[in-house]
Structures are given as structure tokens and as C-alpha cells.
Amino acid sequence: MLNENALNAFLALAKTGSFQDAARMIGVSNASLTRYILQAETETGLKLFNRSRNNSKLTREGQEYLGVAQDLKSDLERYLRRVAGLGDTNGGVLRIGCGPLTTRTLILPALTKVREEMPDQRFEVLVSAYARPLDLLQNDQLDIFVGDLTYTPEADDVEILVMERRPVAFMAHPAHEIHGRGPQSLNDLFEFPFASPHLHKHWKATLTKALGGDAGAAKKVAALPQIESDDYAFLTALLDWPDFIVGGMREAFTEMLASKTVKEVDVATPPFWNICASRKPNDGSAALNLFWSKLAGFDATNQ
Incomplete structure (x- = not known):
């Protein structure tokens, strides 16, 4: 098994492709890094890198070994963390x-x-x-x-x-004009300023499809949300304004619904989490x- 120095050197050089950058990453000299890479190749019996004047790229064997080395690194970190936790009376x-x-x-x-x-x-x-x-x-x-x-x-x-599997709920200020329009489609809803956590690629694709799946829908979704934050305290504060709509789980708005400071938007076909x-x-x-x-x-x- 590789010692920790050789393992770290291999992973750093695999990531950077540069001896100088890899040495800087793990805090050793170029000479030490070279020695550790040679140790790695000696202990594995594999040629791990093709070296040139400007860079070092993984060989086919090196690419196959990379996953093994990453697993070994994870196992080592897990071992060290468990050992450190043995004396922790709070259980870590x-x-x-x-x-x-x-x-x-x-x-x-x-x-x-x-x-x-x-x-x-x-x-x-x-x-x-x-x-x-x-x-x-x-x-x-x-x-x-x-x-x-x-x-x-x-x-x-x-x-x-x-x-x-939970439906997404959409909330707005009780005075928001959307409440007087009856059940709304997502297309209708996104005519208003919208705030939410980050919309991942999947969600952008889902919303684009729900809005018609054409170029116009893609353009509309690309501009969403107008305000993005993973902090729901901040997002719900936006509902003090009479124009914003905020999406999320209904439980995130429990107190506001009870106090009637917000009102749930009637959405005909909501998306699901x-x-x-x-x-x-x-x-x-x-x-x-x-x-x-x-x-x-x-x-x-x-x-």
C-alpha cells in the first residue's frame, strides 16, 4: 500500500498535471515530489504518468489506478477521523x-x-x-x-x-394581484417576480418543459429566479413586498400562513420535489x- 506522502503526491499530480503546481499543493519541494512519484510507481509496479517538458499526464494504467488511490485516500481520512473520535466523549x-x-x-x-x-x-x-x-x-x-x-x-x-414526493408550494403577499385570478399555470405564475433557492439543471429543464418546451420557454426559465438564495429567512422576508412570489415547501411558511401575512397561490399543476x-x-x-x-x-x- 502507498504511504501517505506517495499517495498525496500521486493525487496532486493527477489533478494538476504540473510538478510545480502539485508540489505547491501539498507543500513539498519539486525534488521531494519527484521522489514520491517514483515511490508510487515502484510500489504499484505501474507507469502512472507520461512526462513531457510542459506537463505530466496519466497513462492508461494511471487513469485506472486513480480510482483506487481516491478510495484509499477516503479510507485513510475515515480511519483518521474515527481514531480522533475515540477520545471524544460527545461521540464526535x-x-x-x-x-x-x-x-x-x-x-x-x-x-x-x-x-x-x-x-x-x-x-x-x-x-x-x-x-x-x-x-x-x-x-x-x-x-x-x-x-x-x-x-x-x-x-x-x-x-x-x-x-x-412533495408538491412545490408558491406563496405571495395576500394583496398580490395573482390571488384574484383563480388557478394559475406555471406560465402565468412566472409573469411575476420570482424568488427561490438555486434552480439546478434538472429544474430548469422541468420548468422549460412545463412552459411549453420551446425557445421562448427556455429563455424565460434562464432568467429565473429574479432573486436566488438558499436562506429561507431571507426569501420569506421578500413576501413583505406585494409583488414577489416565493417557491418552497408549505411547512417553510407555516407561521406566515397562520398569521395570514402570506397566502398560497392556487397553482393548477405544481411541480414535485x-x-x-x-x-x-x-x-x-x-x-x-x-x-x-x-x-x-x-x-x-x-x-
């Missing part, structure tokens, strides 16, 4: 990634239930409209992700729990396994 930090629409509907209830059984457990909740959340799981940057996976291709070595939980299988702490079981319980309740 559970890193939860989630989309903006799930914080109140799923994350908060599950977190509350876990804390009832593990009151000393620490949590880090990272809220963002992640473009490739499964990559973050596979690279051990997150322990669990809860959010919309509609646009995400299937990935190996990831366990996925489909929570629910596919809410899923995902994690790496057979690789969980007690806190992760408990959090997962609570989410699975919510799933059973929703069926």
Missing part, C-alpha cells in the same frame, strides 16, 4: 447536509428525537442547494444528506431512502444510525 460531530426545503420538515424533527436519546451528541447542519450531494458523501465531507435528489444520477456505494435521505452504507456511527432510523420512521409514517 454528525455532519448533516440538507437542501433549504428540508430543515423544518425533516431535519429538525429527526434531530430533536436523536437528542432525546443522545443529549450530548454534537451536530453540524450545512444548508445549501447542493449540486452534487452524493459526491460529498462519497468524499466523506458529509455523513448524511437529506434533500432533493431528483436531478442527481444514481451513485455506487450510497444508500438512498426515498422519503416522500423528490425528498430523499442518503448515506454511505455500513459506515455509520451510533448517532448516524439513530438519525437514519428516525428518518426511516418518518418515512413509514408518511406512507
Whole structure:
């Protein structure tokens, strides 16, 4: 097995293609980097790079070995993290990634239930409209992700729990003129200023199709949203204005609906979110396994 220096050198050179840039990336001299690359090739018995005066490119064998090296790096980081957590009386930090629409509907209830059984457990909740959340799981940057996976291709070595398929709700100020127009199509709705979290490629394609699928629809969707933010406190504040429409899960607007400071727009055919939980299988702490079981319980309740 490669030692850590040789492994880091290989991955850095594979990424940059430049000895100078790779050496700078891992904080060693060019001579040390050269020595580590030779160690990697000696220990693997493979020629990993084709070297030229200006760059170094992976050979076919190097390209095949890259995945092995990335897995080894992930395993090493996981090992170091687990060793570091052995002396942590709080059980380490559970890193939860989630989309903006799930914080109140799923994350908060599950977190509350876990804390009832593990009151000393620490949590880090990272809220963002992640473009490739499964990559973050596979690279051990997150322990669990809860959010919309509609646009995400299937990935190996990831366990996925489909929570629910939910319609998107659209809200506006009670005085907004759209409320007097009866059931609205998406085309009608997007005639008004619109605010939402980031719209990924999948959502832009979905909305383009819903608006007719022609060049005019594509142009209209390309300009959406007029205001983009993953912070729902900010988005809901926009509803103080009488012209904006904000999209999201209905639960994000519970208090505002109860106080009648916003009103739900009547949309004839709303789009749907596919809410899923995902994690790496057979690789969980007690806190992760408990959090997962609570989410699975919510799933059973929703069926």
C-alpha cells in the first residue's frame, strides 16, 4: 500500500498535471515530489504518468489506478477521523447536509428525537442547494444528506431512502394581484417576480418543459429566479413586498400562513420535489444510525 506522502503526491499530480503546481499543493519541494512519484510507481509496479517538458499526464494504467488511490485516500481520512473520535466523549460531530426545503420538515424533527436519546451528541447542519450531494458523501465531507435528489444520477456505494414526493408550494403577499385570478399555470405564475433557492439543471429543464418546451420557454426559465438564495429567512422576508412570489415547501411558511401575512397561490399543476435521505452504507456511527432510523420512521409514517 502507498504511504501517505506517495499517495498525496500521486493525487496532486493527477489533478494538476504540473510538478510545480502539485508540489505547491501539498507543500513539498519539486525534488521531494519527484521522489514520491517514483515511490508510487515502484510500489504499484505501474507507469502512472507520461512526462513531457510542459506537463505530466496519466497513462492508461494511471487513469485506472486513480480510482483506487481516491478510495484509499477516503479510507485513510475515515480511519483518521474515527481514531480522533475515540477520545471524544460527545461521540464526535454528525455532519448533516440538507437542501433549504428540508430543515423544518425533516431535519429538525429527526434531530430533536436523536437528542432525546443522545443529549450530548454534537451536530453540524450545512444548508445549501447542493449540486452534487452524493459526491460529498462519497468524499466523506458529509455523513448524511437529506434533500432533493431528483436531478442527481444514481451513485455506487450510497444508500438512498426515498422519503416522500412533495408538491412545490408558491406563496405571495395576500394583496398580490395573482390571488384574484383563480388557478394559475406555471406560465402565468412566472409573469411575476420570482424568488427561490438555486434552480439546478434538472429544474430548469422541468420548468422549460412545463412552459411549453420551446425557445421562448427556455429563455424565460434562464432568467429565473429574479432573486436566488438558499436562506429561507431571507426569501420569506421578500413576501413583505406585494409583488414577489416565493417557491418552497408549505411547512417553510407555516407561521406566515397562520398569521395570514402570506397566502398560497392556487397553482393548477405544481411541480414535485423528490425528498430523499442518503448515506454511505455500513459506515455509520451510533448517532448516524439513530438519525437514519428516525428518518426511516418518518418515512413509514408518511406512507
